[in-house]
Amino acid sequence: MNDEKYHYLECGLDDVYLVNGFERKESPRGLSIAINDIDKLHRAIGEYLCLRKKELTGKEIRFLRRELLMSQSTLAHLLDVGEQTVHRWETGKSDMPRAAEALLRLMYRKDTASGVRDQLNRIADLEDEIDHKQQMIFELMANRRGEWKLAA
Secondary structure, rough: OOOOOEEEEHHHHOEEEEEOOOEEEOOOOEEEEEEOOHHHHHHHHHHHHHHHHOOOHHEEEEHHHHHHOHHHHHHHHHHHOOOOHHHHOOOOOOOOHHHHHHHHHHHHHOHHHHHHHHHHHHHHHHHHHHOOOOOEEEEEEOOOEEEEEEEE
């Protein structure tokens, strides 16, 4: 048995290493790697990416999008940006805004679309509550020929 870590580049990320849960096999075509329960491994990687505080890199954005089985076009539509914008985020040509990154993490962490919908509805309800508490109070300015302005 070989105790050497396996540099798992096949997931699309540069910094993932496996200490176990894989087997090296010799085949007629050369050395091959068999990874145990790859779906759970990818879920663990995705959860780690979503829970840490560091901003997502382009490759990490791509990894999460692919794990969500979304095209760049679908993610762009959900985030109300252009498909090229998603492409630029994933290639590292521009940074993903924090709000979009938070929503991507939220989408990944929730197991179902209804979970995401519930969270977004809670946010919308909070926004409605805040809007109802705000009053717009205007005053007529006597010294400016009848101009109205927001009262202090």
